[in-house]
Amino acid sequence: MASAAVGKAQKGKEARPEAQVAGWPGADGPPQAPSPDTFRLCCLNVNGLRSATSKGLMPWLHAENPDVVCLQELRIQTDQLEAAHRAPTGWTSAQADAEKKGYSGASVWTRLPVRGQPSVRCGLPLADLEGRYCRVDTAELSVVSLYVPSGSSGEERQGVKDSFLGDLRSLMDRLAAEGRPMVVCGDINIAHTEEDIHNAKSNKDSSGFLPHERAWMTELLASGWVDLWRAHHPGERGYSWWSNRGQARALDRGWRIDYLLCTPDLAARATRCWLQGRSPALSDHAAVWADFRRL
Amino acid sequence: MASAAVGKAQKGKEARPEAQVAGWPGADGPPQAPSPDTFRLCCLNVNGLRSATSKGLMPWLHAENPDVVCLQELRIQTDQLEAAHRAPTGWTSAQADAEKKGYSGASVWTRLPVRGQPSVRCGLPLADLEGRYCRVDTAELSVVSLYVPSGSSGEERQGVKDSFLGDLRSLMDRLAAEGRPMVVCGDINIAHTEEDIHNAKSNKDSSGFLPHERAWMTELLASGWVDLWRAHHPGERGYSWWSNRGQARALDRGWRIDYLLCTPDLAARATRCWLQGRSPALSDHAAVWADFRRL
């Protein structure tokens, strides 16, 4: 079962006195005020929060100034977090942990006023056990950070992924039925169309671009969820993940597998959506960003 | 059972063409000729041959110019060796492998003419299984590279060490009975007297300085084996290992646990014996060196 850590960002429990400033750890100056008419959201698979932190995640967030941050593949449990890995003081943070150390994990950080209790449970056994779902509600919207299992390490894990996707479909239906403006942010581990992968031909049998996975995505979008980056960039190529074999990243041979999946009402409030991540390389994924009009 | 790799140094089996010069890998210039009247021996626990190589082991050996090298704790199996980890071409090398990857292992390299077959078996089951014994004979002497198990990780491993020491005592008797000039070089994992440890008082209950271990060493020396460094440095303090906790090495808070154990006839031919290793720090151990008169 997932251990749940929900609440305001806290100081390190070891009581080692660390200078805790009201801003992003390691960044200079005070945090910037939220923009008056819009808020900004960032979604990133960090491939290890400790690793990304060591590569400058926090100063980068400070500079880019998001109001909501959704992270996946933290590979650190809540009780291992040090000050350097935490949202600024005053932010709300919620984190879903995997039972297994150094594995999976998802979180949401926000400075928007929060409504109700964050949730790290969605009823999908695998998501709950492996820290793949984390939700925070605000007056403006509901935000979910989601991490779909990879199927690339073999048949067994592909089976796990397929079963997860089946359950996820029902979950997405239930979420949409709530009727709230909502964004499900995360690493879906599927490139949808031939425009979402650098080489469709050579990857036609690769996990993440299998016909049934692509069809799953098509059906999800047909049900009303909006692939926000694609809605803002029709016909364009943009990737959010590069293999770390060979020169994949340098040659921009990537896949777009990280999505902001929005309800139509929220999608209509997006003023901009962009991918950022070939540089700085904070992880093997790019961040997906969006600005939304406030209500 | 130990896998045995015995024979001349070979090129990498992957047939990747690597510039193989007749000298220490990574060192400039040709290997030096042996000294005319003496030969030089080096004994070092490398704590990972790959790690020590990355810290400059090979250029250092090139500069120090040994004729015989005994290494322990290689933490690499023979079939994983690349050119960078091998003795110069033309040297004889023998290596005892542990069954378990990344664990233990001992080797002897020499440019002296070799007599008979190197041996990586001594009949001690643990030594044979864990690559703790490697022997090469030359006309001048017999050389054994030996790695006694550590007892520091708990009661169970202390029991293994004690039983190993019991068997080792009989093995040393048998080796001495061969009547050849012989040196057993290695990490014995025992500091013999209070002069062989920086803080005898605080370590009186530490594995490696337990009364029965020290007594074992006393009895071994009483049976005729010579602790060569001590024979050349009576009353002196000298260490061959430093914990990597705290500032042990910087403060020279060490233990002398690496020995050249010589038969009396060979000990009489030693012209010099020294410890070298607080710098350069190629591993957490120092090397033990000696020069011997040729026959």
Added chain:
DNA sequence: CTTGCAAAG
């Protein structure tokens, strides 16, 4: 505190 392996992506 360090090495090297393992599992996973």
Added chain:
DNA sequence: CTTTTCAAG
């Protein structure tokens, strides 16, 4: 190829 854990020293 990378991150993190693990056993061992």
